[in-house]
Amino acid sequence: MENNQNKVGVLLANLGTPEAPTAKAVKAFLGEFLHDKRVVDMTRWLWCPLLHGIILPVRSPKVAKLYESVWMEEGSPLMVYSKRQQAALEAKLNMPVELGMTYGSPSLKSGVEALTARGCEKILVFPLYPQYSRTTTAAIFDKLAKSLKQQPALPEFRFINHYYSEEDYIEALAQSVEAHWEQNGKPDMLVCSYHGIPKRYADNGDPYASHCEGTTSKLAARLNTDVPVKMTFQSRFGREEWLQPYTDKTLEVLPSEGIERLDIITPAFSVDCLETLEEIAEQNRDAFMEAGGKEYNYIPCLNDAPAHIEMMCHLVERHTKGW
Template identity: 40%
Template sequence: MKGVLLVNLGSPDSPTAKDVKPYLDEFLMDPRVIDVPNWLRNIIVRGIILQTRPKKSAEAYQKIWWEDGSPLIVISERFSEKVGKQIEIPVALGMRYGSMTIKNALQELNDKGVDEVLLVPLYPQYAMSSFETVVVKTMEEQEKYFPNMHLTTLPAFYKNEEYIKVLSESIAEGLKGFEYDHVLFSYHGIPERHIRKSDPTKFHCKIDGKCCTTNSVAHNTCYRHQCYDTTRRVTEYLGLDQDKFSVSFQSRLPNDPWLKPFTDFEFERLAKEGKKRLAVVTPAFVADCLETLEEIAMEGKNQFEEAGGESYKHIGCLNDSDDWVKVMAGWIEAWQNTEALPA
């Protein structure tokens, strides 16, 4: 019997330092997130970051926490429930980090008699710290606890025509009535070395502005290329002129080369260059979360206005919109009936 496992990042159980600390520990101790030797990761995470970050992160979570829980969890649950109503096979939801574990989600499917699972990492672009770690963790749990299950993974869907269409139309709807000078496509940041580590050729990815537009098998696992390609496809769909949009990367750790340009630097640059009315979209996420609701919608607005910007709009993610649900249900049905996966 077939079933579906949807997996997103996860969330602490509450917006308190007490619950944020173990969540951050699990997240940051993942060797695909901070990819240094374990002894050094222990020093960085447990000796430095976790001494101050939980309190600050808890305060950030408190700003965006909903009455019924973490926005990411609530939205993901709504999305999962809606998808489940449109297909004929079981759907389970798990998180890479936190108490809604992948193991529990696989157990839920196993209890319903599922032995063929379509794993859906809810990340449009491939990165070792997001898509890859979900796949690896799911495979580990399956092999250890559910050896009779067979896993098939939905590939990164950053260039899928149906995804591009639903994303573009969602952005177009968000832009209605907003007179913008510029649209900033802000993606989550990752260390530059992750790009090189994910390059199967070990020589193509140079992050020099040319490699991402030069055809290569490396693009199948290159986060930077996939971010720029998503942007290109969406802006072509929307008919945006080249001078009306740009790409940036949010989040980084100090003393480590991360993808540039940085989103917070772009807020300042765009405002000072006369782009007074800014719309920001976050296509690395399919569901709004701390990084979109606090870092972009709140902090980003403050940064842009402090730099001289006058009007700012964050356009939300696809979340549990009916059109996005329909696209996902269609992919699942295609796999269920023909084993076909979206290109």
């Protein structure tokens, strides 16, 4: 057991990823993900036959091919960058840091077990979602509670709810944009694309949309530029209305409005993954260029950039103060 005088550890939590870019692995991952009532709240007797009879058999092979197109030598981008964050954060904080995924491996439970094995009696759960949503942050809380139901003794927990307006987070985003502009010049517009959720969830009290608006407005204020900054929502699924404006539909009309050079950033994602590297960097680029755009640049997620790790350290230090 390592020296850990305050007996405090950090559980970095993210969504998760298939273990391989295969239909079988993707089916297992999507099955767990789309079974979560926080994500899809349809009546189970309606949803489950649809999920297992149509969605998983049809989508899994297609999604597996998309994963294959972005898979890195070390594995899934989400896992590769998450592990780099974990290692960098642990080195900087000098306290135990483990990974736990809401779906797939390593699980939230295994992350807690690894921390307790390292002597941690107090655990800060750090969801890597800047903007809170019932579909992401709350899903971590539910899954963690459920996974520990049979534990005879529990560590003490603290939970980071969100950090969408943290000064260090906005600064890290702004630095990534400014570094890109310094190298490539300024665009006609900067689009902030956030993962969408059903509009109904927001209407029923999920603060995600307002958090996204907060991040966008603070980033625009910090950049203090004549480049217009626009907010959109990506990755919608199913037929019901999701938060708008939709990223893909927006990019299809921007060239007709005189926007020929476009930069796009994804502030809801703490690490690059399928939704950023394939959907935004590839699919949406094609849509914009086919509509008449001249130049399209995807600005990567913060990943393990020094400014991002510094921000994470400050958050951990503040949330564990006095513990």
